[in-house]
């Protein structure tokens with residue numbers, strides 16, 4: 046079941062006019078919320094980021110937080126899986142094609158649920174391969190825009206080389222992955238690039254840094270040079286579906302000893318423990 050403009054219906058019945066500005070211009074924003082045992086994870090934070098994306102593209106939020114919460118819970122209840130990936134999407138609505146904002150047009154609001162697919166046991170235990178690529182996206186990567194063509198092309202570069210992700214480098218510094226945030230471990234310290242307009246402020250990124258702070262893992266938020274990535278002992282990716290995942294091959298070279306590192310294993314365990322806690326008592330998220 047999906048949600049479209051006020052109605053819940055089977056996916057097959059959902060229709061959007063071809064003049065929707067999401068279709069014509071990619072003029073919209075989205076969120077992906079992981080749902081564990083029917084509890085949306087960090088829902089308030091996802092809704093805050095949605096609000097920030099909407100404000101950045103100058104589109105009024107069609108719902109207040111309590112309405113979004115009600116709609117999200119209802120859609121979760123209408124779908125089978127216990128663990129879901131909830132996709133939420135708002136566009137500037139349907140109007141005759143013209144770049145200028147159309148006056149008085151209602152936004153299109155769409156939500157769908159897919160089964161949540163997290164990394165396989167072998168990916169968690171063995172890590173994944175990644176490549177580096179030049180970050181050639183626009184300068185507002187902090188907006189979770191539905192216009193993802195650069196991310197699609199960058200991710201495909203990795204797939205073409207049998208890798209899971211492209212790690213992006215702009216002007217010599219690591220920004221993020223094509224659909225994930227990036228961390229590295231050097232000299233026993235967890236390093237993360239600072240949030241700015243060149244990366245998406247990941248909800249999972251925040252969770253990883255909160256867990257590091259709470260459990261006394263030395264960490265530093267600062268720009269990361271490409272050379273540091275190449276010499277890192279450990280590299281991790283984070284996202285709502287990847288959770289936290291080790292990169293063990295970068296551009297065909299082993300990262301560290303080519304196995305997920307000790308700090309990764311610790312963070313992975315902390316993350317799973319935290320998830321369990323949130324599932325038992327959602328207020329803890």
Ligand SMILES: Cc1ncc(COP(=O)(O)O)c(C=O)c1O
Nearest residue numbers: 224225226245247248249284285
């Ligand atoms: C470009 C990009 N960066 C980072 C992330 C990670 O964000 P989150 O942890 O909120 O899923 C995503 C998620 O899909 C993304 O597309």
